[in-house]
Amino acid sequence: MSTQAELDKVISSEYEAGFTTLVESDTLPPGLNEDVIRVISAKKGEPEWLLEWRLDAYRNWLEMAEPNWAHVTYPPVDLNAISYYSAPKSMEDRPQSLDEVDPELLDTYKKLGIPLHEQEMLAGVAVDAVFDSVSVGTTFKAKLAEAGVIFCSISEAVHEHPELVKKYLGSVVPKGDNFFAGLNSAVFTDGSFVYIPKGVRCPMELSTYFRINEANTGQFERTLIVADEGSYVSYLEGCTAPQRDENQLHAAVVELVALPGAEIKYSTVQNWYPGDKDGKGGIYNFVTKRGVAHDNAKISWTQVETGSAITWKYPSVVLRGDNSVGEFYSVALTRHAQQADTGTKMIHLGKNTRSTIVSKGISAGKSSNAYRGLVRMGPRAENARNFTQCDSLLLGDTCGAHTFPYIESKHPSATIEHEATTSKVSDDQLFLCRQRGIDPEKAISMIVNGFCKEVFKELPMEFAVEAGKLLEVSLEGAVG
Amino acid sequence: MSALLSPEDLKRQALANVQDATESNAENPALTALRDSSLAALKAAVFPGRKTEQWKYTSLQPLADGHLNRRAAAAATPADLPELGDYRLVLVNGRLDESSSALPDGVTLKREASRLEGLTTPFALYNGAALDDAITLEVAANTDVAGTVQVIHYADGDQPAHCNTRLEVVLGTGSRMTLIEQYLGRGPVLTNAVTAIETRDNAHLSHYRLQSEARDSLHIGTLLLRQSGVSRIDSYQLMAGNRLRRNDVRAFIDKSGAELNMNGIFVARDRTHIDNQLCVEHRVPDCTSNQVYRGLAGEKGKAILNGRIHIHPGASGTLAELSNKNLLLNPGAEIYTKPELEIYNDDVKCAHGATVGQLDAGQQFYLQARGVPLAEAKRMLSLGFVNELVMGLPDQTVADWAQPWLAGELGQSRGADEEAA
Numbered sequence: 001m002s003t004q005a006e007l008d009k010v011i012s013s014e015y016e017a018g019f020t021t022l023v024e025s026d027t028l029p030p031g032l033n034e035d036v037i038r039v040i041s042a043k044k045g046e047p048e049w050l051l052e053w054r055l056d057a058y059r060n061w062l063e064m065a066e067p068n069w070a071h072v073t074y075p076p077v078d079l080n081a082i083s084y085y086s087a088p089k090s091m092e093d094r095p096q097s098l099d100e101v102d103p104e105l106l107d108t109y110k111k112l113g114i115p116l117h118e119q120e121m122l123a124g125v126a127v128d129a130v131f132d133s134v135s136v137g138t139t140f141k142a143k144l145a146e147a148g149v150i151f152c153s154i155s156e157a158v159h160e161h162p163e164l165v166k167k168y169l170g171s172v173v174p175k176g177d178n179f180f181a182g183l184n185s186a187v188f189t190d191g192s193f194v195y196i197p198k199g200v201r202c203p204m205e206l207s208t209y210f211r212i213n214e215a216n217t218g219q220f221e222r223t224l225i226v227a228d229e230g231s232y233v234s235y236l237e238g239c240t241a242p243q244r245d246e247n248q249l250h251a252a253v254v255e256l257v258a259l260p261g262a263e264i265k266y267s268t269v270q271n272w273y274p275g276d277k278d279g280k281g282g283i284y285n286f287v288t289k290r291g292v293a294h295d296n297a298k299i300s301w302t303q304v305e306t307g308s309a310i311t312w313k314y315p316s317v318v319l320r321g322d323n324s325v326g327e328f329y330s331v332a333l334t335r336h337a338q339q340a341d342t343g344t345k346m347i348h349l350g351k352n353t354r355s356t357i358v359s360k361g362i363s364a365g366k367s368s369n370a371y372r373g374l375v376r377m378g379p380r381a382e383n384a385r386n387f388t389q390c391d392s393l394l395l396g397d398t399c400g401a402h403t404f405p406y407i408e409s410k411h412p413s414a415t416i417e418h419e420a421t422t423s424k425v426s427d428d429q430l431f432l433c434r435q436r437g438i439d440p441e442k443a444i445s446m447i448v449n450g451f452c453k454e455v456f457k458e459l460p461m462e463f464a465v466e467a468g469k470l471l472e473v474s475l476e477g478a479v480g
Numbered sequence: 481m482s483a484l485l486s487p488e489d490l491k492r493q494a495l496a497n498v499q500d501a502t503e504s505n506a507e508n509p510a511l512t513a514l515r516d517s518s519l520a521a522l523k524a525a526v527f528p529g530r531k532t533e534q535w536k537y538t539s540l541q542p543l544a545d546g547h548l549n550r551r552a553a554a555a556a557t558p559a560d561l562p563e564l565g566d567y568r569l570v571l572v573n574g575r576l577d578e579s580s581s582a583l584p585d586g587v588t589l590k591r592e593a594s595r596l597e598g599l600t601t602p603f604a605l606y607n608g609a610a611l612d613d614a615i616t617l618e619v620a621a622n623t624d625v626a627g628t629v630q631v632i633h634y635a636d637g638d639q640p641a642h643c644n645t646r647l648e649v650v651l652g653t654g655s656r657m658t659l660i661e662q663y664l665g666r667g668p669v670l671t672n673a674v675t676a677i678e679t680r681d682n683a684h685l686s687h688y689r690l691q692s693e694a695r696d697s698l699h700i701g702t703l704l705l706r707q708s709g710v711s712r713i714d715s716y717q718l719m720a721g722n723r724l725r726r727n728d729v730r731a732f733i734d735k736s737g738a739e740l741n742m743n744g745i746f747v748a749r750d751r752t753h754i755d756n757q758l759c760v761e762h763r764v765p766d767c768t769s770n771q772v773y774r775g776l777a778g779e780k781g782k783a784i785l786n787g788r789i790h791i792h793p794g795a796s797g798t799l800a801e802l803s804n805k806n807l808l809l810n811p812g813a814e815i816y817t818k819p820e821l822e823i824y825n826d827d828v829k830c831a832h833g834a835t836v837g838q839l840d841a842g843q844q845f846y847l848q849a850r851g852v853p854l855a856e857a858k859r860m861l862s863l864g865f866v867n868e869l870v871m872g873l874p875d876q877t878v879a880d881w882a883q884p885w886l887a888g889e890l891g892q893s894r895g896a897d898e899e900a901a
Binding site for chain 1: 817838
C-alpha cells in the first residue's frame with residue numbers, strides 16, 4: 001500500500017514560491033563592525049540612545065559564542081559575508097499610496113497569491129509589508145488611528161513614539177539574551193511596531209508579510225507589540241522567499257508585552273525557501289520570540305512551519321503576572337534535508353498561571369524534526385498548570401523525529417503533564433480511504449490535515465486556509 | 481567553604497590518583513590492559529562543568545571537599561549486612577571480601593574487567609583506570625541459577641574519599657539468574673561504580689539495584705546493559721537520595737526480539753539529590769523496551785530524570801515506552817524531568833509521558849477526616865504513589881526489604897510537615 005515511489009514523488013515537488021524580484025537596492029558592502037552599525041543608525045536617522053543601545057549590544061555580542069545544543073547541523077555561517085543593510089532605492093521619495101508602489105514589488109505579492117489590494121478588502125486585514133528591510137506600504141492606517149492603535153514600522157516608531165520604544169525595546173528579549181538576539185539587537189533594520197491602547201480591541205487583524213529578497217542580505221527584523229491594559233490584538237506573520245542557492249541568515253526578534261488583562265494572539269505561517277532536495281541553499285531561520293504576560297493577560301503563539309533549511313525557534317511566554325495564560329500551537333513540517341529544532345518555553349512565575357502546548361511534527365525525506373520545550377514552574381507559581389502534547393508523524397524510514405521536553409518544577413501545587421507519541425500514517429487509514437475511491441495523495445493530505453487539526457483551528461480564518469493549502473502542496477500523496 | 485571546582489581541577493585530581501595507582505598496583509595484572517586503555521581515554525576526556533548539558537541540574541561542587549584526592553582505605557566487612565539473596569558477594573571499598581562471599585553452581589567468578597563500548601563518561605573511564613579489583617560473573621550456558629545472588633558494594637570511610645567498584649556479569653545462552661545489587665555504606669565516601677551486564681540468546685535476567693548509602697555519601701554510577709542475544713532483562717531500581725547521587729543507565733538492545741523492562745523509584749528528601757540519566761538504544765528491528773519510573777522530592781530535595789529513547793535508523797518494529805510520574809511533596813523541593821525521543825524510523829511505536837504534581841488535597845482530607853494525622857496521611861498517600869511498582873517486585877525477599885525501607889524514606893517526620901492546616 002505504502003510505496004517509496006509515491007512518497008518520493010511528493011517529497012520531490014518543487015518550491016512553488018521561488019522567484020526573484022529585480023528591484024535596485026541600496027546595499028552596504030558585506031561585513032560587520034561598529035562603523036556598519038553607525039551607518040545603519042545614521043541612514044535611519046536614529047536618536048543617540050538607540051545607537052548607543054546597538055553598540056552596546058554589539059560589544060556584548062562579540063563576547064558570545066554561537067549556540068551548539070540544537071539538534072541541527074550546518075556549516076558555520078560567515079557573518080562577515082553578509083550585508084547588513086539593504087533598502088529598496090525608491091526609499092528617498094516614499095510612495096504616498098499603494099498605487100505609487102513599485103509595480104514589480106506589488107507583482108511579487110501577486111505571484112504569492114496575496115495581492116495587497118485584495119487583502120485590503122478581504123476581512124479588513126491591514127498589511128505592513130516588509131520588502132527586504134524597509135517597510136514599503138502600510139495600509140489601513142487611518143482606520144487604526146481612529147481606534148488609537150499604532151501600527152507602523154519600528155523605524156517610524158523610533159521617531160514618532162520614542163517613549164514607547166525606549167520603554168519596551170529589549171524589555172522582553174534583552175540585547176544580551178542569546179547569540180542571534182544579540183546580533184539582531186546590534187544590526188536590526190526594520191520590523192513592525194504595534195501599540196494597542198488601554199481597553200481597545202484592535203478592529204482588525206494586523207498582518208505583515210516578510211520577504212527576503214536581496215541575495216546575501218540577512219534579514220534582521222525586530223517586532224515589538226505592546227498591548228496595554230485590557231486590550232486585544234491578533235497579529236499575523238507570514239513569510240515566503242525567492243529561490244536561490246546561497247544560505248540566507250534570518251535572525252529576527254519578536255517581543256510581545258501583554259500588560260494586565262491584555263490578550264495577544266500571534267500567528268505565523270512560515271514558508272521560506274527550504275533549499276533543494278539535498279539541502280543546498282535555503283534559509284537559516286534563527287529566531288527569538290518571547291512574550292511577557294502580566295496579571296490576567298494571555299499570550300497565544302500559533303505557528304505553521306513548513307519552510308527554511310534550518311529552523312531554530314522557540315516562541316516563549318514568561319507568565320509573570322498572576323492568572324496569566326500562555327498557549328503554543330505548532331505544526332512543523334520538514335522534508336528533503338530540512339532540519340527543525342523548534343518548540344516553546346513556558347516560564348511560570350505568577351500564581352494560578354496556566355499554559356497549554358500542542359506541537360505536531362511531521363517529517364519526511366531525510367529531514368530531522370525536533371521538538372524542544374521547556375516548562376518551568378518557579379518557586380512562587382502556586383497552582384500553576386501545564387499540559388503538553390507533542391505528536392510526531394514520520395513519513396518514510398530515513399527521517400528523524402525527536403522530542404526534548406525540559407520539565408522543571410519548584411512548587412508542589414504546580415501540575416505538569418507531558419505526553420508524546422510517534423506514529424506513521426497507518427495502512428488501515430490509507431486502505432479505508434482508498435477503498436472509498438479517494439486517491440492516495442488526497443488520502444494522505446486528509447490524514448495529515450486531521451493530524452494537525454488541533455493546531456489549525458487556532459489559526460485565524462485566512463491563515464487556516466493558507467496553512468491547509470501549504471501542507472497540501474508539501475505533502476499531497478505522501479504515503480507513509 | 482570549599483573553593484569552586486572546575487572541570488580541569490577534577491581531571492587533575494583524577495589523573496593524579498591514576499598515575500600513582502598504576503605504579504603501586506601490580507597485584508592484579510588481569511586489570512592492567514583495562515587500566516592502561518582507560519587512562520589513555522581519560523586523558524582525552526572532558527569532565528563535566530556547569531555548562532555541560534547532561535549535568536545541567538547536578539553540580540559536582542560537593543567533590544570540592546577533596547573526595548577525588550583520597551582513596552578510601554581498605555576496611556573490614558561490617559557484620560550486620562542485610563541478607564537478601566541465597567548467595568552473597570561483598571565488595572568493601574571496591575575490593576572483594578572473599579571470606580564473606582559465596583556463589584552458586586554454574587556461576588564462575590573472575591577478578592577481571594574489560595573495556596566496553598558505551599562506557600565513555602569521564603567517571604566510568606576513571607573507574608577503569610583506577611581499579612584495584614573487579615569481579616566478572618559468568619553464568620554458564622543453559623544454567624538456571626538456583627537461588628538469588630546478592631552483590632553488596634559497601635563504601636566505608638570517616639573522611640571525604642572515594643572508591644571505585646566494578647561488577648561485570650555475562651549471562652550465557654539459555655541461562656537465567658536473579659541478581660541483587662546493593663549499595664550500602666558509612667561516612668562521606670564517593671562510590672564511583674560501574675556495572676556492566678551482557679545477556680546472550682534466550683537468557684533472562686532479573687536485576688535489582690538498591691541504593692541506600694549514608695546520607696552524607698556521594699555516588700556516581702554507570703549501569704550498562706547490553707542485550708547481545710534475544711534475551712530479556714527486568715531491572716528494578718530503588719534509590720534514596722544522598723548528598724549527590726548520579727546514575728547513568730545505558731542500554732544497548734542489539735538483537736531482534738530482545739525485551740527490556742526497567743522500573744525505578746527514587747526518593748530525594750532532606751536536601752538530598754538524585755540524578756538519573758537513562759538512555760535506551762534500539763539499534764535493531766523488532767525489540768521492546770518499557771520504562772516506568774516514579775520520583776518523589778521533598779524538603780529541598782532535588783530529583784532529576786532524563787530518559788532518552790533512541791531509535792536508530794533501520795530499527796523498525798520497535799515498541800518503546802517511558803513513563804515518569806513525580807510527586808513534589810513540599811515547597812523548596814525541585815523536580816526536573818526530561819523524557820526524550822530520538823527517532824529515525826517511521827515504523828515504530830514510541831510514547832513517553834511525564835507528570836509532576838502533588839498529593840491530592842481531597843485524599844488527604846479524606847484520611848484526616850477519619851482521624852489519620854496529616855503526616856501519616858501523607859506517608860500513606862506517598863506509599864500509594866509508588867505501591868504499584870513495589871507490588872510488582874517479583875522477588876519476595878527484596879519486596880519484604882523494600883516496603884519498610886520505603887516507608888521509612890517516605891515517612892520520617894521532617895519538620896516541613898508542620899505546615900499542616
